[in-house]
Amino acid sequence: xxxxxxxxxxxxxxxxxxxxxxxxxxxxxxxxxxxxxxxxxxxxxxxxxxxxxxxxxxxxxxxxxxxxxxxxxxxxxxxxxxxxxxxxxxxxxxxxxxxxxxxxxxxxxxxxxxxxxxxxxxxxxxxxxxxxxxxxxxxxxxxxxxxxxxxxxxxxxxxxxxxxxxxxxxxxxxxxxxxxxxxxxxxxxxxxxxxxxxxxxxxxxxxxxxxxxxxxxxxxxxxxxxxxxxxxxxxxxxxxxxxxxxxxxxxxxxxxxxxxxxxxxxxxxxxxxxxxxxxxxxxxxxxxxxxxxxxxxxxxxxxxxxxxxxxxxxxxxxxxxxxxxxxxxxxxxxxxxxxxxxxxxxxxxxxxxxxxxxxxxxxxxxxxxxxxxxxxxxxxxxxxxxxxxxxxxxxxxxxxxxxxxxxxxxxxxxxxxxxxxxxxxxxxxxxxxxxxxxxxxxxxxxxxxxxxxxxxxxxxxxxxxxxxxxxxxxxxxxxxxx
Amino acid sequence: xxxxxxxxxxxxxxxxxxxxxxxxxxxxxxxxxxxxxxxxxxxxxxxxxxxxxxxxxxxxxxxxxxxxxxxxxxxxxxxxxxxxxxxxxxxxxxxxxxxxxxxxxxxxxxxxxxxxxxxxxxxxxxxxxxxxxxxxxxxxxxxxxxxxxxxxxxxxxxxxxxxxxxxxxxxxxxxxxxxxxxxxxxxxxxxxxxxxxxxxxxxxxxxxxxxxxxxxxxxxxxxxxxxxxxxxxxxxxxxxxxxxxxxxxxxxxxxxxxxxxxxxxxxxxxxxxxxxxxxxxxxxxxxxxxxxxxxxxxxxxxxxxxxxxxxxxxxxxxxxxxxxxxxxxxxxxxxxxxxxxxxxxxxxxxxxxxxxxxxxxxxxxxxxxxxxxxxxxxxxxxxxxxxxxxxxxxxxxxxxxxxxxxxxxxxxxxxxxxxxxxxxxxxxxxxxxxxxxxxxxxxxxxxxxxxxxxxxxxxxxxxxxxxxxxxxxxxxxxxxxxxxxxxxxxxxxxxxxxxxxxx
Numbered sequence: 001x002x003x004x005x006x007x008x009x010x011x012x013x014x015x016x017x018x019x020x021x022x023x024x025x026x027x028x029x030x031x032x033x034x035x036x037x038x039x040x041x042x043x044x045x046x047x048x049x050x051x052x053x054x055x056x057x058x059x060x061x062x063x064x065x066x067x068x069x070x071x072x073x074x075x076x077x078x079x080x081x082x083x084x085x086x087x088x089x090x091x092x093x094x095x096x097x098x099x100x101x102x103x104x105x106x107x108x109x110x111x112x113x114x115x116x117x118x119x120x121x122x123x124x125x126x127x128x129x130x131x132x133x134x135x136x137x138x139x140x141x142x143x144x145x146x147x148x149x150x151x152x153x154x155x156x157x158x159x160x161x162x163x164x165x166x167x168x169x170x171x172x173x174x175x176x177x178x179x180x181x182x183x184x185x186x187x188x189x190x191x192x193x194x195x196x197x198x199x200x201x202x203x204x205x206x207x208x209x210x211x212x213x214x215x216x217x218x219x220x221x222x223x224x225x226x227x228x229x230x231x232x233x234x235x236x237x238x239x240x241x242x243x244x245x246x247x248x249x250x251x252x253x254x255x256x257x258x259x260x261x262x263x264x265x266x267x268x269x270x271x272x273x274x275x276x277x278x279x280x281x282x283x284x285x286x287x288x289x290x291x292x293x294x295x296x297x298x299x300x301x302x303x304x305x306x307x308x309x310x311x312x313x314x315x316x317x318x319x320x321x322x323x324x325x326x327x328x329x330x331x332x333x334x335x336x337x338x339x340x341x342x343x344x345x346x347x348x349x350x351x352x353x354x355x356x357x358x359x360x361x362x363x364x365x366x367x368x369x370x371x372x373x374x375x376x377x378x379x380x381x382x383x384x385x386x387x388x389x390x391x392x393x394x395x396x397x398x399x400x401x402x403x404x405x406x407x408x409x410x411x412x413x414x415x416x417x418x419x420x421x422x423x424x425x426x427x428x429x430x431x432x433x434x435x436x437x438x439x440x441x442x443x444x445x446x447x448x449x450x451x452x453x454x455x456x457x458x459x460x461x462x463x464x465x466x467x468x469x470x471x472x473x474x475x476x477x478x479x480x481x482x
Numbered sequence: 483x484x485x486x487x488x489x490x491x492x493x494x495x496x497x498x499x500x501x502x503x504x505x506x507x508x509x510x511x512x513x514x515x516x517x518x519x520x521x522x523x524x525x526x527x528x529x530x531x532x533x534x535x536x537x538x539x540x541x542x543x544x545x546x547x548x549x550x551x552x553x554x555x556x557x558x559x560x561x562x563x564x565x566x567x568x569x570x571x572x573x574x575x576x577x578x579x580x581x582x583x584x585x586x587x588x589x590x591x592x593x594x595x596x597x598x599x600x601x602x603x604x605x606x607x608x609x610x611x612x613x614x615x616x617x618x619x620x621x622x623x624x625x626x627x628x629x630x631x632x633x634x635x636x637x638x639x640x641x642x643x644x645x646x647x648x649x650x651x652x653x654x655x656x657x658x659x660x661x662x663x664x665x666x667x668x669x670x671x672x673x674x675x676x677x678x679x680x681x682x683x684x685x686x687x688x689x690x691x692x693x694x695x696x697x698x699x700x701x702x703x704x705x706x707x708x709x710x711x712x713x714x715x716x717x718x719x720x721x722x723x724x725x726x727x728x729x730x731x732x733x734x735x736x737x738x739x740x741x742x743x744x745x746x747x748x749x750x751x752x753x754x755x756x757x758x759x760x761x762x763x764x765x766x767x768x769x770x771x772x773x774x775x776x777x778x779x780x781x782x783x784x785x786x787x788x789x790x791x792x793x794x795x796x797x798x799x800x801x802x803x804x805x806x807x808x809x810x811x812x813x814x815x816x817x818x819x820x821x822x823x824x825x826x827x828x829x830x831x832x833x834x835x836x837x838x839x840x841x842x843x844x845x846x847x848x849x850x851x852x853x854x855x856x857x858x859x860x861x862x863x864x865x866x867x868x869x870x871x872x873x874x875x876x877x878x879x880x881x882x883x884x885x886x887x888x889x890x891x892x893x894x895x896x897x898x899x900x901x902x903x904x905x906x907x908x909x910x911x912x913x914x915x916x917x918x919x920x921x922x923x924x925x926x927x928x929x930x931x932x933x934x935x936x937x938x939x940x941x942x943x944x945x946x947x948x949x950x951x952x953x954x955x956x957x958x959x960x961x962x963x964x965x966x967x968x969x970x971x972x973x974x975x976x977x978x979x980x981x982x983x984x985x
Contacts, residue, residue, distance in 0.1 A: 064718055066643070068690045341724040348714035361721045365691060366739060 001166040006175045006192055009042065010200030016042040016170070018472065019190060021177045021219070022211035024081025025149050025458055026444040026465045028155045030208060033469035035169040043169060046176035046211070049156075051084060052448065055195075058176070058351050059456035061214070061358035065188070066402065066411050069072070070421055071358060073445055074412030075212055079173060080145035080156025082212070082412070084460075088152025090129055090459040092120065092147065094285065095276035097453035102143060102282050105337045105367060106241075110422045110431040119466040123294065127153050135338035139199060139382040141277035145270040146262075146286070150458075155221060175200075177211070178353050180223040180441070182230050187441045193353045206472060208433075208442045210465075213414025216447040217242070217344035218358045220418065220428070220435075227344065233437035234424035239345060241338040241419050242285035243452045245287075245411040246364050250332045250376050251393040253290055254300055254316055258322045259388035267292040267327070272454060273375050286334035286375035296321065298327025305390065307330060312390070328393060332376060333411055335454045337367040344417050364403060374395050413457050415446040433464070444468055483632040492673060502742035503955065511957035513666065514582025519574040519870070521849035522562040525612045527555040529847055536785065536839040543897050546890030553600055553880060554609050557618070559850020560593045567636045568621055569629035573851045575870030576861050579959050584646035585869030587638050590625055591650035591657075592874035595778065597622055598661035599884035605771045609663065619664040626654065626665070628674045630680035640831040641683035651684040652697040655704035656757055660885060666708055678710045685715040692729065692738045693721040693746055696754040703761040727769070733913040734777020734806075741969065743914035744794025752777060753878050756809035771814060778810045781913045782829060784927055785916045786902040789844070791918075791929040791974040795965075797856045797863045797981065798873035801841050801880075804833035808882040811892070828898025834879055835897065852876045857983035861945035866959040902927055928975040938974075940966035942981060 018034055020027045023045040031043045047055040059072035076084045093116075098109040124132075127364035133146035137197055163169050172192075179191035181201070183187055189201040209216045217239040224231045225240065232238050255261060261269035269290040273283055293301075306313025319325040336342075373393075380391035402410075421427020424436035427450065433442040444465050446457045483491075489820035523529070535548040554964055563571040570586030571593070578585050584822045596616045601607060608617045629638040641647040658666045658677070669677065684701045702719045704711045709906050729736045735743055736751045752774055758765045784790050807830035817823040838846075845858030852873040853859045864872075887893050909918045917930040943962035952960040968980060 064721065339728075341728070342719045343721070345717040347717075359717065361718070363691070 001167075001169070002160065002172050002474070003173050006172050006194045006200055007198065007230045009170060009172055010192075010202055014040075014203070016040045016202075016204040018042070018208060019044065019202060020208050020210055022081065022188065022209065022215065022445070023079050023155075023171070024210060024212060024445065025155050026461050027208075027210035028080070028159045028163070029462050029465040030444060030469050031211065032159060032166070032168050033466060034339065034473060035163070035166040037469075038168055039473065039474050040129070041169040042202060043163070043171045044175040044202070045079050045171065045217075046086060047079065048173050048195075049079050051076055052079050053148060057176075058353075059214075061360060062347060064359055064361045065363040067363065069407055069410055071214065071360060074410070075214070075414065076465045078156070079160070079171070080154060083153065083155040086150075086152045086154070086458060087444045087456075088127075088150035090127060090148045090150055091455035092116075092463075093453040093455055093460055094254075094272075094275065096278060097285055097451065099295055101275075101278045101284055102367065103254065106426070107284065107285065107335070107338060110420050110427075115431075116460065116467065118462040119470075122466050123459055123462040127282045127459060129459075134261070135272075137274070138271060139386065141274055141281075142271050142376045143274055144260065144262070144380050145265075145272050147264060147268065147270055148459075149265065165241070177219055178222070178355050179226060180207070180219070180231055182227060184359045184438045185437065187231075193246065195355070198271050206440050206442070207459040208315070208444050208468070208472075209273065209418075209447075210444045212445060213242075213417060213447045214344055214358050214441055216345070217417035218355070220328070221344065221346050221432075222355050231438070231441075232435060233427060236425045237419060237421070237427050239417050240340045240343040240451065241360060242342045242344055242360065242414075242416040243338050243449070243455065244362065244415070245333040245413045245452060245456075246336055246368060246372070247333045247408040247411045248331065248344040248372065249329060249394065249407055251330045251391055252293075252296065252370060252377075253328045253330050253383065253389055254301055254305065255290070255326050255328055255389040256384070256387065257326075259383065261290055261468070262289075263290075263292050266428075269377060271380055277378060281378070284335035284336045284337060284371045285375040286332055286371055287454040288375055288379050289331045289333070290328035291331060293327040293329055295327075296368040299415055301327045302394075326391075330376065330379070330393075332372050333454060334368065334371050334375065336364060337371075338416060338419070338451055339365070342416075369397070369399065369403075372400070395477050411456070413451040413452065415452045415457060416444045416449040419450040420448045421450060433468050442468060442472070475480070485756065487506050503685045506955065507957050512577055512581045512959070513610045514585075515577055515957040517562055517572075517582055517936050518577070521560075521574045522612075524555050524558045526610045526851040526912075527551055527558055529555065529849070532553075532847060533842055536835075536842045538836075538839045538843050543739065544839070545834070545895035546887065549880065549883065549893050550605065553596060553884065554595060555847070555850065556852075556877065557597060557609055557616070558611045560589070560597075561613065561616045561621075563589060564621070564625070565636065567628045567634070568625040568842065569634075569636045570625075571871065573870035574849065575851070575854055575859065576864060576874065576959065578869030579866045580646045580869065583639065585871060586867055587629070587646065588874070589871035590629070591653040592871055593877065594622055594657035595653050595660060595881045596877045596884065598657035598659075598665065599881045601661045601664040603884050603887050604889065605884075616724060619668055620659065622657065623665045623673075624663070626658070626677060630673075630676045632676075634668040638680070641680070641687050644694075645687065645690035648684050648687050648689060648697055649694070649958055651681050652700040652754070655681055655701040659704040659761055659972055660881075662708060674719055678705060681705055682710075682712065682715070685712060685718060689722075690739075691725050691752045693726075693736075693754075696750065696758075697724045698722055699726075699758060700754055700761075701954065703758050707761045720741035723766075730773070731913050732776075733780065733911060734773045735911075735913045736776070741795060743916070744969070745792060745799070745803060746794070746796070747777065748781060748806050749875060749878050752806040752809055753802070753882070754886060756805075756882070768972040774806060774809060778806050778826075779893065780909060780916075780918070781806050782833070783907060783909045783920060784929065785833040785837060785900055786920065786925055786927045786976055787839045787840065787900070788925045789976045789979065790837070791927050791978070792856060793929060793931070793971070793974045794968050795865060796868070796872075796875070797968070798852065798854045798868070799854055799875045799878070801837055801846060801852070802878040804830060804837050804879045805882055808832050809878060810887070811886060824896070825898045827892075828896050829900060831883075831893070831895060831896040832900050834883055834902075837879065846876070851924050855983075856979045856981050860981040861949070861959075861961050862942060863946075863981040864959075864961055864962060866961055924977075926976055928973060930973055931971070934970055934972040936972050940970045
């Protein structure tokens with residue numbers, strides 16, 4: 001049943017097998033998986049069927065920190081969630097992304113890549129990904145990576161008809177969860193607010209928060225405040241270790257024809273440091289992207305090069321005329337160091353449902369600069385050593401000045417806040433996404449990432465959701481209602 | 483070429499050079515570069531009297547009357563340099579890159595805590611100055627009322643990200659809290675609201691991820707203690723605190739990026755943490771108390787009767803070095819009145835006496851102001867962000883002493899000798915990687931930074947003719963970068979002062 005009214009569902013007094021809060025890639029994946037297994041599923045979406053400015057305004061909030069961005073722009077509050085404007089970029093996390101890489105920076109997951117590998121094929125199918133290409137080594141410290149592209153799959157368009165046909169699944173739009181009710185260590189009901197302000201309780205045996213990288217924290221913070229800490233009993237990590245993938249232009253490059261970079265359909269050639277290089281150089285993971293520039297831009301680069309290296313500049317100019325060189329913009333998106341002070345908090349202003357708006361305390365620091373500088377220098381050194389080109393890095397990368405506030409800054413990859421950890425003091429959920437101290441509230445989506453690697457998160461979100469679906473419906477776990 | 487033609491060419495060249503110079507200055511000139519204040523000697527409490535009272539050769543130690551004379555001298559200096567509307571003080575000296583307006587604000591804000599501590603200690607509300615009597619509470623209340631009034635032409639300006647106003651707001655807030663009965667209470671409701679609005683801007687602005695986080699925290703706790711509702715900024719302040727806390731490396735030491743370990747631990751971190759606790763007694767006592775205690779156990783060895791082995795930036799804050807020892811007076815509360823506590827108090831006062839005495843005898847005061855070097859004025863040691871009044875942060879040790887003094891009970895208390903006056907020592911502090919050695923016979927303290935190379939020692943670069951010439955062209959500070967000499971040497975010693983120093 002699709003777009004059932006909140007009032008009607010609440011009036012029925014039904015207790016569902018599972019209530020999923022949020023209909024982005026995580027929520028819809030869980031809904032289709034569990035619905036296909038016969039679970040009665042209640043899928044709640046705070047927004048409507050489509051993007052709507054009025055609903056979107058509920059996502060407004062403030063970023064507290066030197067670099068600003070709008071919290072209501074990078075995510076969408078409607079059926080299908082942020083997949084409605086997703087670009088479709090996909091890569092799997094590297095095996096080292098589940099480990100600690102830099103001393104003192106906690107990037108370790110309580111699971112390994114091998115725990116997610118079994119779900120890769122299904123996730124690839126859901127996201128309709130292009131074929132996987134293995135990384136190719138480039139020198140001692142780098143590897144040339146390949147981005148995989150989803151068409152991109154819009155979960156709303158793809159799964160609306162599927163869910164309509166799926167009898168056990170009930171989808172309710174404009175149902176904004178504003179409270180969680182707990183009894184004896186279990187969530188017994190959620191309280192949802194309709195578009196017009198009416199409030200209704202909805203009961204289920206299992207609950208999964210799939211509301212996104214900011215809302216998952218916000219809902220738990222609010223419920224915990226209202227219920228004097230009975231929802232997340234050890235709240236030390238709640239809302240904290242929030243991470244993004246900082247996105248900045250770091251310089252430009254001139255590449256010779258024999259350089260092994262392959263430019264893909266977006267005119268991007270991808271590279272990243274190896275696991276050994278990350279450990280040796282004290283770097284977190286980083287994605288370097290060389291974006292091919294038009295010939296005029298390349299010519300300008302060659303002219304600038306001629307000022308500092310006249311012979312080389314002349315050679316490049318000649319090469320440009322014979323198409324032996326190409327110019328590229330060097331951009332980077334990298335793994336941000338998880339820090340407890342980067343966090344979602346409840347702001348002083350309330351939304352129209354009376355829930356405090358999110359306030360995101362976020363900043364990038366010297367470890368982040370160390371990561372991007374180290375990775376960019378590895379590329380510059382490798383290109384130069386192999387005679388494949390030259391890189392010019394922007395001064396801020398080398399430590400002269402602040403991160404430029406007018407750059408892209410972030411990738412709209414909202415991660416952390418309800419991170420996984422076996423230790424309740426360092427994480428909110430366990431290795432399966434179950435909130436520590438509760439028996440039936442799970443969290444799905446990128447908010448459970450303890451660290452984010454340097455890859456776009458959607459593929460990992462879907463893998464984790466498939467794993468959670470198997471976990472919830474496994475023979476030793478929970479049977480659906482008779 | 484005819485003489486006439488040569489003259490025309492020369493005139494055109496001069497005009498061209500003038501236009502070029504003007505164009506350069508349009509880009510670089512600091513506002514008010516040429517509007518420098520002239521030195522005015524203090525007449526009521528002359529410098530000679532202060533020098534006599536703090537002579538290193540005097541048989542006994544300075545007492546409350548001597549410190550009062552020092553404070554009167556400094557406040558008389560403020561009275562001489564303050565503006566007609568009282569919201570700034572333009573001291574003579576080298577301007578900062580922030581410009582005359584911000585430098586003038588520093589001239590007000592950095593002496594205000596001393597005046598506030600003076601008032602809070604129960605001392606007379608007015609002092610004699612050359613122009614008559616200065617009612618301290620009225621003068622500072624008026625200055626604050628004017629400076630925080632956005633409609634007044636002398637408004638201090640909005641607090642911006644990383645701005646001088648953000649820095650100075652902390653001293654304004656601290657002073658208001660210290661003199662809450664004398665200054666804060668004197669402001670009417672409208673003025674108080676404007677002060678809260680101006681200071682609250684600091685709670686919303688960006689500060690560097692280091693000691694700058696202390697400014698907003700100080701403002702927050704002061705406003706809260708004064709009764710303002712600043713709860714909407716509580717979470718931000720928690721984040722500020724966590725960022726600061728992440729700089730803690732143990733044994734009382736903070737690594738302030740990008741400089742790491744230096745004397746800011748004393749006159750910035752432990753100074754501010756002390757006041758945060760005074761304003762909010764529940765503020766992190768489990769962390770701050772043991773951290774300060776551990777820090778003092780090392781720091782006390784650095785201070786001696788012949789100066790201290792200063793390294794790092796802002797050398798002109800030199801007289802604030804005893805701050806951690808003064809903050810430790812009466813701590814922990816359980817030890818008050820015990821011989822150990824009395825010894826610690828005596829040691830703190832001895833550090834205060836010797837520091838002020840040594841530096842006063844080495845050019846620390848000049849025409850009612852604190853000079854801008856280690857001994858006298860020395861632009862080679864003055865960062866480009868430092869202006870004529872920046873070095874009033876040296877008064878932080880006096881602020882702490884006066885705030886704890888009632889009727890001379892503290893400042894007249896018995897002194898205890900400093901470690902270097904008791905015997906030779908060698909102290910290793912593993913966190914900053916410092917080894918401190920003291921020679922009782924020479925009254926000399928040496929600091930060895932174990933991680934630095936023994937040779938070659940980075941030299942101190944002078945602020946010479948070239949820098950003067952560049953400054954005269956661009957009308958902005960062009961001071962030498964002495965970071966390597968101030969941080970990269972292996973050895974610093976009390977008899978090897980940074981920069982120039984007349985013995």
